[in-house]
Amino acid sequence: MAENSAEKPLTLAEKVWRDHVVVRGEDKDGQRSPDLLYIDLHLVHEVTSPQAFEGLRLAGRPVRRPDLTIATEDHNTPTLEIDKPIADPVSRKQVDTLRTNAQQFGIRLHSLGDANQGIVHVVGPQLGLTQPGMTVVCGDSHTSTHGAFGSLAMGIGTSEVEHVLATQTLPLNPFKTMAITVNGTLRPGVSSKDIILAVIAKIGTGGGQGYVLEYRGSAIEQLSMEARMTICNMSIEAGARAGMVAPDETTFEYVKGRPHAPQGEDWEAAVQYWRSLRTDEGAEFDVEVVIDADELDPFVTWGTNPGQGVSLNDSVPDPTQFHDPVDRESAERALQYMDLDPGTPMKDIRVDTVFLGSCTNARLEDLRKAAEIIEGRQKDPEVRMIVVPGSARVRLDAEAEGLDQVFKDFGAEWRFAGCSMCLGMNPDQLAPGERCASTSNRNFEGRQGKGGRTHLVSPVVAAATAIRGTLSAPSDVGAGLGGGDGPLPSGPRADAQQPGGQGQGTPLASGPRAVAADFAP
Amino acid sequence: MEPITTHTGIGVPLKQSNVDTDQIIPAVFLKRITKTGFDDALFHAWRKKPEFVLNQEPFNQGTVLVAGPDFGTGSSREHAVWALKDYGFKVVISSRFADIFYGNSAKQGLLAAKVAQPDVELIWKELERQPGTEITVDLESCTVRCGSVDATFEIDNYTRWRLMEGLDDISLTLRQEEHISTYEATRPGFKPTTLPAKV
Numbered sequence A: 001m002a003e004n005s006a007e008k009p010l011t012l013a014e015k016v017w018r019d020h021v022v023v024r025g026e027d028k029d030g031q032r033s034p035d036l037l038y039i040d041l042h043l044v045h046e047v048t049s050p051q052a053f054e055g056l057r058l059a060g061r062p063v064r065r066p067d068l069t070i071a072t073e074d075h076n077t078p079t080l081e082i083d084k085p086i087a088d089p090v091s092r093k094q095v096d097t098l099r100t101n102a103q104q105f106g107i108r109l110h111s112l113g114d115a116n117q118g119i120v121h122v123v124g125p126q127l128g129l130t131q132p133g134m135t136v137v138c139g140d141s142h143t144s145t146h147g148a149f150g151s152l153a154m155g156i157g158t159s160e161v162e163h164v165l166a167t168q169t170l171p172l173n174p175f176k177t178m179a180i181t182v183n184g185t186l187r188p189g190v191s192s193k194d195i196i197l198a199v200i201a202k203i204g205t206g207g208g209q210g211y212v213l214e215y216r217g218s219a220i221e222q223l224s225m226e227a228r229m230t231i232c233n234m235s236i237e238a239g240a241r242a243g244m245v246a247p248d249e250t251t252f253e254y255v256k257g258r259p260h261a262p263q264g265e266d267w268e269a270a271v272q273y274w275r276s277l278r279t280d281e282g283a284e285f286d287v288e289v290v291i292d293a294d295e296l297d298p299f300v301t302w303g304t305n306p307g308q309g310v311s312l313n314d315s316v317p318d319p320t321q322f323h324d325p326v327d328r329e330s331a332e333r334a335l336q337y338m339d340l341d342p343g344t345p346m347k348d349i350r351v352d353t354v355f356l357g358s359c360t361n362a363r364l365e366d367l368r369k370a371a372e373i374i375e376g377r378q379k380d381p382e383v384r385m386i387v388v389p390g391s392a393r394v395r396l397d398a399e400a401e402g403l404d405q406v407f408k409d410f411g412a413e414w415r416f417a418g419c420s421m422c423l424g425m426n427p428d429q430l431a432p433g434e435r436c437a438s439t440s441n442r443n444f445e446g447r448q449g450k451g452g453r454t455h456l457v458s459p460v461v462a463a464a465t466a467i468r469g470t471l472s473a474p475s476d477v478g479a480g481l482g483g484g485d486g487p488l489p490s491g492p493r494a495d496a497q498q499p500g501g502q503g504q505g506t507p508l509a510s511g512p513r514a515v516a517a518d519f520a521p
Numbered sequence B: 001m002e003p004i005t006t007h008t009g010i011g012v013p014l015k016q017s018n019v020d021t022d023q024i025i026p027a028v029f030l031k032r033i034t035k036t037g038f039d040d041a042l043f044h045a046w047r048k049k050p051e052f053v054l055n056q057e058p059f060n061q062g063t064v065l066v067a068g069p070d071f072g073t074g075s076s077r078e079h080a081v082w083a084l085k086d087y088g089f090k091v092v093i094s095s096r097f098a099d100i101f102y103g104n105s106a107k108q109g110l111l112a113a114k115v116a117q118p119d120v121e122l123i124w125k126e127l128e129r130q131p132g133t134e135i136t137v138d139l140e141s142c143t144v145r146c147g148s149v150d151a152t153f154e155i156d157n158y159t160r161w162r163l164m165e166g167l168d169d170i171s172l173t174l175r176q177e178e179h180i181s182t183y184e185a186t187r188p189g190f191k192p193t194t195l196p197a198k199v
Helices: A013-020 A050-059 A087-107 A120-126 A141-149 A156-169 A192-205 A225-238 A251-254 A267-275 A325-338 A365-376 A390-400 A404-412 A459-468 B027-031 B078-086 B099-108 B117-129 B157-163 B169-174 B176-185
Strands: A021-023 A035-038 A040-042 A069-072 A106-109 A135-138 A152-155 A169-172 A176-183 A210-217 A242-244 A287-292 A299-301 A309-311 A355-357 A386-388 A434-438 A453-456 B006-014 B064-067 B091-094 B113-115 B135-140 B143-146 B149-152
Touching: A013 A152, A013 A210, A013 A242, A021 B176, A035 B176, A040 A120, A040 A141, A040 A156, A040 B113, A069 A120, A069 A355, A087 A106, A087 B027, A120 A135, A120 A141, A120 A225, A120 A390, A135 A141, A135 A156, A141 A152, A141 A169, A141 A225, A141 A242, A152 A242, A152 B027, A152 B117, A156 A169, A156 B099, A156 B169, A169 A404, A169 B169, A192 A225, A192 A287, A192 A299, A225 A242, A225 A251, A225 A365, A251 A267, A267 B176, A355 A365, A355 A459, A355 B006, A365 A390, A365 A404, A365 A459, A390 A404, A404 B169, A434 A459, B006 B117, B027 B078, B064 B135, B078 B099, B091 B117, B099 B157, B117 B143
Parallel strands: A040 A069, A040 A135, A069 A106, A135 A152, A176 A210, A176 A287, A210 A242, A355 A386, A355 A434, A434 A453, B006 B064, B064 B091, B091 B113
Antiparallel strands: A021 A035, A035 A169, A299 A309, A299 A453, B006 B135, B135 B143, B143 B149
């Protein structure tokens, strides 16, 4: 952690990188070989790890640091009847394989039914294992989520999973840096999801390739940790392996008191170091992008990659208006798959399903914001709504404050935690041709089920859409002042910042909650 | 890993941008616990359409895939690389690769060759004009030859060296064991550990 005062000013990403170099790469023929970086935290799940453990076994290698490794079951797990054996034998075998591997290699595992089971990117922060200035990896591209703490966090492939298990290091080529400055203040009904969808629409799905993104500016500083996680989560959809936000008081408050947060003198030492993790005055980014938060509307995708998005007030674009032939061809193909006509107002598009879930938007705050919109209203009877909390803990905390009842009263299905319909590995899938407003992160062809059609939205847009049956903003259902991630009209925002989250956030309603029959699962 | 220096095989034009990993291999195939046997899963949805390029002779015998920009976007699943290899592909050509896919390819000995988009389009034309045309990719000279088209490709020296030597990353890193231990000894005490478990 050497002081850097006499040297060239550094960006946040460069500082975290510098502090993890085990062996610097060598210059050869004008090109540098990769740096070997130390990895502080390795998150493991059942899908991308079996072949890595098998590799270790074949080579007779142990896991170097089981104490820096943690596993959970999420991608393949059911969200109904979790007390029964997993019905699909292939899924069950994969989950069983993780259990065996964890036991054999001495790795901590949170299994289905455990209060700390859940989507790996929800579990890490929740336990306080994700902290500022760390290097975090996982065999999952949405590992970028943990960058919200000012960590360098990235998805890796299975060979790299094996490499980290064996050596606790990873050879990496230095990245370029991109500043994404979001100035201003979000308007009511606009969420951090809309910021990141707007960023991806602006720079494209390949715009971030080779870069680490740093989100900064007044709009980012005003966001809660959970809202920041949503933004960093989708950095990969812009092509960037990692996205970061400099840690600040909001970050420290969030980490403090969590099970694995430093305590006592360690806490003081940690905070002192964390405060140094800011991009230096005069540090240069390779690219800078500026977005005005005041101008943003709720965003929604119309196509089959996350860059194909527009304001919810716009219409389906006309492919013939795209100048780039590659973009035009891609738009034509997307509209055909999505069964949409150019010029159709986005708000006229009817959906069959609303999915509130995923590592992008299934934390407690997301559930609260959606519940705030739907409470006391009725779901469109034709629409199926599935709510899948990001972790078992989120589910318990939501239940403690009665959110489950709000969703059930509304007619939504209240499920157990996991990745679920975000990628349709478990039985939660769209039917062919089914259209879904989804708070997840990818609208790829067939992602949520073969032939399924996905529109990516924020939790409050998902909620409003479930009420009207067509893609809708919170303001369309009369939620003019609430919703979104901007500041509340009066006073400081209450937030999901409390460790263990026992209902410390925005009260959903005054007065006692109506008790209704428990008709959802 | 088998070393590669040069490869010659039938080129397959895949004239699409943003070929994401869900298209290369859908998530339902990720339930397996082996590294092989994914050839049937490759481009699973598209292969159901008769007009898809891999359903046509002689492209179904291809070993060099020539795709549009931003190939391999999306998830980190290395299964995408395993599926391409299992099918028989040795080389993928595109003007831009997603970072994670690119890294995964190098680790599995699949050559991801970055060729400028105008050259990619010339290769597409050549392959359509004369289906079955072979493409030769040479790692020594970083060149691609397809009929009358000669192009160069970009690859970093380190990846190129590892591909040509067929080197395994883990054994390379384990040569640095002493440095890793030295680094570990200097890590600050406030860094979290997962064990003993606290909940």
